[in-house]
Amino acid sequence: MKFSIKRSAFIQSLNTVSRAISSKTTIPILTGIKITADSEGLILTGSNADISIETQIKIDDAKNELVIEEEGSVVLTAGFFVSIVRKLPDEKMDLSVSNDLQTTIKSGQSEFTINGLNASNYPHLPEIDTDDSVTFSGDIFKEIIGQTVIAVSTQESRPILTGVHFELSAGKLLAVATDSHRLSQRSINFSGSDRDYNFIIPGKSLNELSRMIEEHQDLEMRIAENQVLFIFGDTFFYSRLLEGNYPDTSRLIPEESTTQVQLEAPTLLASIERASLLSHASRNNVVKLTITPSDGRIEITGDSPDVGTVEEELEPESVTGDELEISFNPDYVKDALHSFGKTMIEISFSSALRPFTLKPTEDGDSFIQLVTPVRTF
Amino acid sequence: MPKLVANPVIHDADAKQPQLVDHFAHVISNHDLTHAYLFSGEPGAGKLAVALQVTMALFCVNPHAGKPCGQCNECVRIANRQHPDVVIVEPDGASIKIDQVRMLKAEFSKSAVEGNQKAFIIDGADLMTTEAANSLLKFIEEPVGNVVSFLLTSNKTQVLPTIVSRTQLVEFPALAPAIFAKELAANGIEQSYFNLIMKMTNNIDTVKEWFENDWFVKLQTAVSQWFIELNKRTPIAFTMVQTDIMPLVNNQAAKRVVLDMLIEVWRDVLDVKFNAVDDHELNFPQITNQIHQIAFQIPKLKLLNIIELMLKNNSDLAANINFQSLLEASTLMALDELE
DSSP states (O other), rough: EEEEEEEHHHHHHHHHHTTTOOOOOOOGEEEEEEEETTTTEEEEEEEESEEEEEEEEEOOOOGGGEEEOOEEEEEHHHHHHHHHHOOOOOSEEEEETTTTOEOOOEETTTEEEEEEEEGGSSSSOOOSSSSEEEEEEHHHHHHHHHGGGGOOOSSSSSSSGGGEEEEEETTTEEEEESSSSSEEEEEEEESSSOEEEEEEHHHHHHHHHHHHHTTTTTEEEEEEEEEEEETTTTTTEEEEEOSSSSOOGGGGSSSOOEEEEEEHHHHHHHHHHHHHHHHHSSSSEEEEEEEEGGGGGGEEEEEEETTTTEEEEEOOOOESSSEEEEOOHHHHHHHHHHHHOOOEEEESSOEEEOOOOEETTGGGGEEEOOOOOOOOO | OOOOOHHHHHHHHHHHOOOHHHHHHHHHHHTOSEEEEEEEETTTTHHHHHHHHHHHHHHHHHHHHBOSSSSSHHHHHOOOOOTTTTTEEEBBBTTTHHHHHHHHHHHHHHHSSSSSSSEEEEEEEGGGGGHHHHHHHHHHHHHSSSEEEEESSSGGGGOOHHHHHSSSEEEEEOHHHHHHHHHHHTTTTGGHHHHHHHHHHHHHHHHHHHGGGHHHHHHHHHHHHHHHHHTOOTHHHHIIIIIIIGGOOOOOHHHHHHHHHHHHHHHHHHHHIIIOOOGGGGGGGGGGGHHHHHHHHHHHHHHHHHHHHHHEEEEEETOOOOOOHHHHHHHHHHHHOOO
16 A cells, blocks of 8 residues: 555544544454555544544545555554654655555655554444435534433443434434433434434444534434444444333323423523532432412522522513422433523423423424432422 | 464364364354353363354354354454454453453443444453342343353352353363373473373463473472482482472462472372383373382382372462471471381
């Protein structure tokens, strides 16, 4: 293999694939970056087995100044290879690999020779049909990730809950995550595919994906039996899926409520953040909400006998239904409120021991947060 | 391009456990493989090689009658432990660590990286904590997807009973002496040591460790010399403990080797006296004459006393008695018996 390339273009692609590479890997070859040169350009691949990122440097893009003299492939240890490329003196660089995988990197007056690994030992990424693809706006998908991934479980006892459940059917995408204390569900309509899918993507993969999607970028999603592939720009992002049956969450969301509160999300958020200052210092992290519809007020109180107490009254936009006292973990509600941004929300309660829902007043059914209260008596 | 050499794992498995390899080939070609196996056998009995060999047969692109080709990319990567869907866990130090168990659980719950087949090989299944083993039970028992687990142990009694009951037990017989001899020869070990080594271990890796810097040879010579001095009934045997044997004892494992050697040299005497073994079967063929001499001279009862002494050393060592004192004491007592 032999090619020369503009260094800045190469570095940019190296940075992209480096995101997937970790120094802690189950198999040693994954500490490397796979570089393949073919007639269309260079393909760089990085992987930690859970996610794999592949990016293309096209030969017909003049900005890359890419010239391929000989096709081939090699795997180079990411750690020092990336550092070497970053520190090379000249604007251009040459890379050539000999038959015994000795790799020579030249730039200006500098020349490095490092040992490569055989690319045939590198994991094979699945080939995924174009038939099974759906296209989303990257911005919206990023939003879906941000809204659901907050509720994934960090506990290893039920691995299936460490992912976000995606259900695609009849032109509707439903994304749900729950750690069994709270739940977050977002749905959107899409067009372009009428096939049904049902799969679970690990939360960690989604976080990484979300960081990589740039603004106003389209995102193509392709689904295979064992992996999901996202394509944006010249980058291919593969993630393994979680195996098993996701619990049926559709029954968890209550249909009816007895008490309803409408208010601006940031107002409540600020108030709960204040109340949680004390609850965090206490042994039991609980905040109480007292709702009195007759005088249109709600009161947030924190009573931590070992630390102190806090009281705060709020006047929401509207309060309807029965009187209610309910206690909850403020962190769950904080996470939920964060995900709404600056919108008017409606909180619906049915009893002090039943989960309550938070949703935006506009377009309410497309985004629902569910929080389970804490029993305090 | 990699050269077409015989796959070392397959070679190892074939050489060590030909019957089990054939058995599994049969099971695979009948599609009767269950989802969890417990391989039990001594270190060096080829458990890992067979587990890898069976795994290769599952992944191989051109398997033949339940056996892997050993040459295809899948087989090569499994042999090199570079396959992302074959997860191999070995004890990190003395036990399998909590991080490794966490990684295992995560791997068990994720889909395969490449195809839809996954394999798990857990070496040292007895070296997990009870909680760790219990938390893996669910995954081993009811794996999601196409998964085969191999748990390997050289100490079956220490494996959690709940694990044993959920896996299919495969007992690995000790290596046939001829096979082990071949392995020893392949590692350039002199034939005159074979009998002694085979009495003491079945594991080629242990043997390789022993032969680093000729440690084993030096120790064997020292023990032989000690025996010769005993034969002469001179108290020099006593001082030899300090001058010749102790300098070679640099760790706990070495102490056991010394004690085993002392037992084996006296076993030779016993064998010559009562079992009329051929000289080439002796553990210490280098000192055949002296062994014959003692065997001829010593009364039966006294020989038994000495052997008793040598066997007792092991329990004394476990009781943390100073190793040098222990050797010196048994040397003096042996001299007493020989008088």
